[in-house]
Amino acid sequence: THVVTDHCEQCRYTECVTVCPVACFRGDGERLFIDPDLCVDCGACVPMCPVHAIVDSFDLEDDQQIWLDVNARRSKELPTVRERAMPLPTAAERRASLGH
Ligand code: F3S
16 A cells, blocks of 8 residues: 655645545545555555655655554545645645755
8 A cells, every 4th residue: 555644744735636546545634644445556646746745655664654554544534535625825834844
């Protein structure tokens, strides 16, 4: 599976949802998560995210492993997000702070 990391927080660009062939993105008003039972590992969303928030779970650093569990758990609690939306007002500042 691929996972959404903390880079999505304060951004929520939602570019990722426009290319997902299986609608595996779930989310709240703060950020998105990937349902690991739906993700087909196509990787289409990875280059879409301006803040590089989406990572193949096999490529997670040790300190990013937590996102595997968080995506699995939170995705089951939240509604599907299919529509592109305006990024959060904090997105540009957050993006700059992440160096993207
Ligand atoms: Fe988040 Fe990037 Fe998608 S900021 S909503 S993972 S395009």
